[in-house]
Amino acid sequence: MIPRIPLGPWKRGPVFAALALLLGLLMLLHAHIPNVGGVGSLLDNLLPWCGVFVPVLLAGALWRRSASAVVALVLPVTVWLSLFGGLLTDRSHPGGDLTVVSHNVGAGNTDPTGTARQLAVSGADLLALEELTDQARGTYEKGLAKAYPYHVVRGTVGLWSRLPLSDTRPVNVVRGDAGPLAKTKPAQSKAEAAAEVRALRTTVATARGPLAVYVAHLGSVRVMPRGGFWTVSRDFGADALAKAVAAEPDKRVVLLGDLNGTTDDRAFHALTSRLGSAQETAGNGFGFTWPASFPIARIDxxxxxxxxxxxSWVLPGTGSDHLPVAARISW
Structure with a gap:
């Protein structure tokens, strides 16, 4: 019987070494992964969570006493830190001229009165609300009237302000069809068409001059039984919003809203190339907002x-399935 020769530390654990390299390449080249069935977009949104596999693979490498696997882990650790390491520090600074808050109040919110009460004392100068329903709109208007003398609502989005508003108009971010879930239906009335408005643009009169503010709620990402992750409606809205911002004549622009995607999502490249994220610039941590019960992504x-x-920071939860987001901005 031939005695078994033990493998050296550089030959043990080839599977863990291969998985570590694969994880690093996945994060490094995520933007080049084909978006077949929306898988690429899904990976973009969940990219920070790739880091949780590092300690798992490290445990496996130590268990196998594999030097090659430990060394291979340098790649995913380096890539993850290059992508998200800056978010682990507090990048906030004191001061600022305006406080802005955005909140998807949730169509299924069972306590709009309580939500309005919380938002009224948030200290926001500008308060954007998304997913407003006809039933709850009056509740928010009543609950926020004392704190905000000016407000505009278009369809399911609105902006409440301590400063005068003007030149308000809807922004078309909705496809002409409803996508794969569409059913044959008669022509819409004007009221029905107005209810489908999911973005607006308005001008805020500040002491430092005009500020163009956009409020948007882009289409949802759906899981289709045979088609994977359906992002067509969201992607159409992202492209339309990017074109509107590109054509915006005002130099100062703020976009508030539920975009149903993170800023890492390839669908927002045209938008994020023109606008910077307040959370990435001046936040503390990832600032995840959805779902409110256990946030895994910042889609607001x-x-x-x-x-x-x-x-930039995240406010306490309300009756919505989203958490409100806030930022302090200056000139």
């Missing part, structure tokens, strides 16, 4: 151009 955004984010 505050993006700016021509102004500087001084601080």
């Amino acid at each position: 955004q505050i993006l700016v151009r021509g102004v500087r984010a001084r601080s």
